[in-house]
Amino acid sequence: MNNNPVEKLEQEKIDGDTPTMRLFALLEVIAEKDQPFSLQGIVEEIGLPKPTVHRMLQQLEGVGVLQREGDGRHYSTGVRLRRLASNLLINNTYHGARHNVLRQLMEEVGESCNLTAFTGSEVVYLDRMETVAPLRFYLHPGSRVPAHCSSTGKLFLAQMTPMQRRRLLAHMPMIKYTNNTETDPVKLEQELEVVRRNGYAIDNEEFLPGLLCVAVLVPAAEGRSNLAVAIQAPIMRLTHEKALHFLPALQRAAKALAAIESETSSATNVAS
Numbered sequence: 001m002n003n004n005p006v007e008k009l010e011q012e013k014i015d016g017d018t019p020t021m022r023l024f025a026l027l028e029v030i031a032e033k034d035q036p037f038s039l040q041g042i043v044e045e046i047g048l049p050k051p052t053v054h055r056m057l058q059q060l061e062g063v064g065v066l067q068r069e070g071d072g073r074h075y076s077t078g079v080r081l082r083r084l085a086s087n088l089l090i091n092n093t094y095h096g097a098r099h100n101v102l103r104q105l106m107e108e109v110g111e112s113c114n115l116t117a118f119t120g121s122e123v124v125y126l127d128r129m130e131t132v133a134p135l136r137f138y139l140h141p142g143s144r145v146p147a148h149c150s151s152t153g154k155l156f157l158a159q160m161t162p163m164q165r166r167r168l169l170a171h172m173p174m175i176k177y178t179n180n181t182e183t184d185p186v187k188l189e190q191e192l193e194v195v196r197r198n199g200y201a202i203d204n205e206e207f208l209p210g211l212l213c214v215a216v217l218v219p220a221a222e223g224r225s226n227l228a229v230a231i232q233a234p235i236m237r238l239t240h241e242k243a244l245h246f247l248p249a250l251q252r253a254a255k256a257l258a259a260i261e262s263e264t265s266s267a268t269n270v271a272s
Contacts, residue, residue: 026056027065027081035167036074082120095127097260102129102229105253109246111233112136115218115257117226118156121172123147126227135234137211148174148188149181149206151215152228158196159217159224165192180206200247202240203232210234214243216250219258227261229254 029046030037039057043050057075060066064080098115105113106129114128122144130136139145147153148169157165166185174183182188195201203213215230231238231246 023056023059026053027060030066030075030077035164036069036076038074077120085119098257099127099129101253101256101260102127104256105129105229105231105249106131108249109231111231111238111246113229113231113253114139116152116215116228116230118147118153119144121147121168123150123153123156123228131233133233133237135236137208137232137234145207146172146175146177148172148183149177149203151201151203151213151232152230154192154195154201154203155215155217155228156226158192158201162189165189177207178205178209180204182206200250202243204240205235210236212238212240212243214238214246214250216247216254218254218261221258221262227257229257 026042026046029042039050039054042057043053046053057066061068061075061078064078066075066081067078068074069076102113102115110131110133112129112131115126116123117126118124123146125139125141125143125145127141128139130138145153147157157168160168169185169188174185175181176183182191200214200216203211203215205211211232212235213230213232215228217225218227218229219225220227229250231243231250
């Protein structure tokens with residue numbers, strides 16, 4: 001029988017029979033946060049003694065899983081945890097099925113296609129199918145691009161609440177990569193509203209000169225989507241008008257990818 005009140009409280013509020021599993025359970029709580037959090041906020045949420053939570057956060061910070069914000073009082077996810085999340089997305093067991101969807105899309109439109117997710121303040125390439133055309137831009141799986149000047153990044157930003165978006169953009173490096181890169185927050189907000197209404201986004205030489213991209217979100221069963229599919233090509237082959245012509249093909253691919261994600265979720269629920 002456990003008579004230690006602190007240990008008993010830990011087991012009640014944070015599920016896990018070992019210190020390692022309790023740290024993992026704390027990470028599950030942290031993973032649900034969409035903004036930096038404080039020690040006191042976590043203490044109030046999970047009910048553990050403040051010294052216990054402080055020790056756990058120090059352990060996670062010490063190995064790069066969490067990082068301290070500039071004010072010294074708030075924490076956010078560290079590089080190591082973001083890298084882990086990205087690798088899990090890239091290497092999950094449904095990679096083959098998703099890759100086949102991209103291959104079919106590439107064969108239909110004749111241009112490179114990619115699947116991306118949103119992590120931190122960047123877009124990460126989960127998978128990509130290259131065109132056979134000799135002139136192309138190569139971005140391998142695992143590549144990261146800025147959200148404010150990429151087609152899929154603008155989709156992810158557009159589905160956030162205005163408050164979430166403002167908070168994120170306030171801490172993002174709004175670098176002007178080309179003459180077309182929009183770095184004015186007010187004008188970007190206006191563009192994101194158009195993206196939200198249209199259901200698609202275009203990167204018109206905003207990240208790389210000579211590259212045009214068009215993208216749509218992969219529908220999510222509930223809540224926000226964290227997957228998007230895009231077509232990209234040199235502007236000499238892909239005009240704005242041609243990109244819009246490809247939208248039905250993109251939407252079919254997005255629907256097929258959503259079905260794969262749904263199958264993944266169903267298999268996970270059965271296994272658990």
